[in-house]
Amino acid sequence: MKKGHLTFKVFALIILNDLLDSVAQLGMKKGLADTGISAVTFQNLVEFAMRSLSSWLIWAGILIYVISFILWLVIIYRIDLSIAMPVGSAAYVFIPLMAIIFLHENVSPLRWLGIAFVILGIHFTSQSKKRAA
Amino acid sequence: MFTVVKVVVLVILSEVWNVIAHILFKKSANTVDMTGIRGLSGHVDYLKKLLSDKLIWIGFGFQVLCVATWLVALAQADLSFVFPLGSIQYIFILFSAHIFLGEKIDRMKLTGTLMVVAGIILITMS
Numbered sequence: 451m452k453k454g455h456l457t458f459k460v461f462a463l464i465i466l467n468d469l470l471d472s473v474a475q476l477g478m479k480k481g482l483a484d485t486g487i488s489a490v491t492f493q494n495l496v497e498f499a500m501r502s503l504s505s506w507l508i509w510a511g512i513l514i515y516v517i518s519f520i521l522w523l524v525i526i527y528r529i530d531l532s533i534a535m536p537v538g539s540a541a542y543v544f545i546p547l548m549a550i551i552f553l554h555e556n557v558s559p560l561r562w563l564g565i566a567f568v569i570l571g572i573h574f575t576s577q578s579k580k581r582a583a
Numbered sequence: 584m585f586t587v588v589k590v591v592v593l594v595i596l597s598e599v600w601n602v603i604a605h606i607l608f609k610k611s612a613n614t615v616d617m618t619g620i621r622g623l624s625g626h627v628d629y630l631k632k633l634l635s636d637k638l639i640w641i642g643f644g645f646q647v648l649c650v651a652t653w654l655v656a657l658a659q660a661d662l663s664f665v666f667p668l669g670s671i672q673y674i675f676i677l678f679s680a681h682i683f684l685g686e687k688i689d690r691m692k693l694t695g696t697l698m699v700v701a702g703i704i705l706i707t708m709s
Contacts, residue, residue: 475662478654478657479657482657482658487658488659489658489659502654520630522608523608523612523629523630523633523639524629527615527620530680531606531609531676531684531686532680532686535672535673536673536695536699539673539699539702539703542703542706542707563702563705564705564706564707565702565706566702567701567702567705568702569702570695570698570702571694571695571696571700571702573695574698575691575692575695576695577691577695578687578689578692579689
């Protein structure tokens, strides 16, 4: 395999990495909401940190981030960073599509346009012929 | 209004830490010779090599800083506002990968990156 080309395998790894990141993100957001602190100031910074770090959801999020980090190290070994990053945005397409198919969510025309933009953007980026030396 | 400015500054700051971290990770990955890596054991060796490189750990420090800054931003604004702002990272990465890693920018990559950013903004704001 020639280094730098977006193969299906690398693409699949990037998607898996995206999914792990999304789960981590959701867990952390839920964990933060559970702290009951809506605005962080200097006064409640310590309390905010203590409450966040005592939430298992925050820790689960951190653990999943570590796993996705290891996976990311394998991905960037195989491909330019400036290709891997935009391709990683495929999550913005897969998650709404899954929500449409499995949750029967309605999608606004503007959101469909956004999905189309991301798909085309990934396509263009992966067509980039110049590679780092 | 003040909160909006604060959140925007926090998100940009968070993405700057993020980009520095990714440049360091990739710089470290680029030092590994690519011919030998095959199978599970090859990948384990590769990861061991990377994890013994201090660039990775400095990058990891920046990543922690990024997440901390991101969390502070998230705690005072909705994810649906913070997330589209974060897509600025793709533009930051495009240019810093060119400057610090010698990755080429051609018309395809530039167009693709801008479309991705526009798409993310449309998806997350609509």
